[in-house]
């Protein structure tokens with residue numbers, strides 16, 4: 001440390017905004033008890049410039065801390081320690097391109113009216129799951145499919161590496177082109193098929209269609225709507241196999257197409273009736289299938305006596321599924337139910353054989 005050299009200042013053509021001078025200790029009498037022999041004196045020659053510089057310094061300090069804060073949050077996400085959902089923070093979109101929309105690694109492919117929405121919402125309790133909003137209908141609707149995979153990807157929620165993106169579109173199950181189209185996207189994608197007892201599903205389907213018709217034309221709602229029995233059976237008593245709600249419950253008719261394209265172990269059959277009665281055991285099975293660590297437990301559910309089914313609970317909120325999802329089914333003639341169950345008996349056996357699992361549905 002040498003004393004200040006006056007020639008340094010003089011040699012400078014433009015006056016610097018800051019002058020740093022090393023003065024011998026003796027030059028400043030007021031500083032006492034300091035063992036060093038030099039002190040720094042900072043002089044400001046242009047207050048406006050100094051203010052600008054100070055502002056810039058403060059700004060960059062703020063940005064640095066923001067960056068540190070953001071990346072700390074991000075590493076928490078990555079380790080799945082705390083909040084795994086993307087942080088809604090200023091700049092995080094630009095700073096972390098790793099949070100991005102990704103093609104789904106798992107798809108709930110059906111079946112309609114078997115609890116696909118409930119299944120997706122329950123899976124979303126897991127911090128490593130991201131769900132697409134609504135039903136994407138990419139593989140089953142040609143107008144969407146021809147928009148291409150990039151369009152499909154853009155419909156997906158933002159996720160972090162390691163998280164699993166899931167979408168559900170129940171009509172995938174019954175649409176012939178879909179299995180091959182999904183395979184073309186990702187041959188190792190994991191597929192979830194949720195099924196219910198076929199007659200229960202058919203009645204639920206009928207209930208939904210009737211409700212949709214009433215909403216579509218409220219003026220018509222006074223006109224008598226056909227009962228389930230009238231639609232399911234012809235007047236001569238034989239079963240109307242072509243009636244859509246009955247046809248969709250013939251699961252084996254659609255399942256075989258999927259098994260021609262995907263190995264059996266890539267498809268998980270979820271029992272929709274059990275998902276209602278005992279959601280946790282079904283969800284634990286799915287966590288294993290998706291290779292996720294077990295995170296969903298009985299703590300995530302509570303039974304609502306009024307509704308008669310389980311509601312969902314996460315760290316921040318309680319939630320029951322939409323009212324329409326628990327729509328009351330019409331009372332269907334027990335004889336008709338029994339006839340239909342007998343009819344499905346043989347079809348159910350074919351489904352069990354295809355998937356190598358007996359779901360134990362009643363046959364009368």
Ligand SMILES: *[C@@H]1O[C@H](CO)[C@@H](O)[C@H](O)[C@H]1NC(C)=O
Nearest residue numbers: 103105106186187188189190
């Ligand atoms: C395909 O799906 C598998 C299984 O979910 C996943 O691990 C893999 O990352 C996916 N590949 C692409 C390219 O998305």
Ligand SMILES: *[C@@H]1O[C@H](CO)[C@@H](O)[C@H](O)[C@H]1NC(C)=O
Nearest residue numbers: 233234235236237238239240
């Ligand atoms: C019952 O009626 C339907 C439609 O009218 C017909 O297709 C079917 O063959 C009839 N079944 C019997 C057993 O007559």
Ligand SMILES: *[C@@H]1O[C@H](CO)[C@@H](O)[C@H](O)[C@H]1NC(C)=O
Nearest residue numbers: 304305306307311318319320
């Ligand atoms: C249970 O369901 C009823 C009927 O939908 C609702 O009014 C009530 O708030 C629910 N209770 C809880 C604790 O979720």
Ligand SMILES: *[C@@H]1O[C@H](CO)[C@@H](O)[C@H](O)[C@H]1NC(C)=O
Nearest residue numbers: 083085125314315316317319
């Ligand atoms: C909890 O559930 C609510 C409602 O679905 C959702 O908005 C919220 O993001 C969830 N919280 C966490 C931490 O996942």
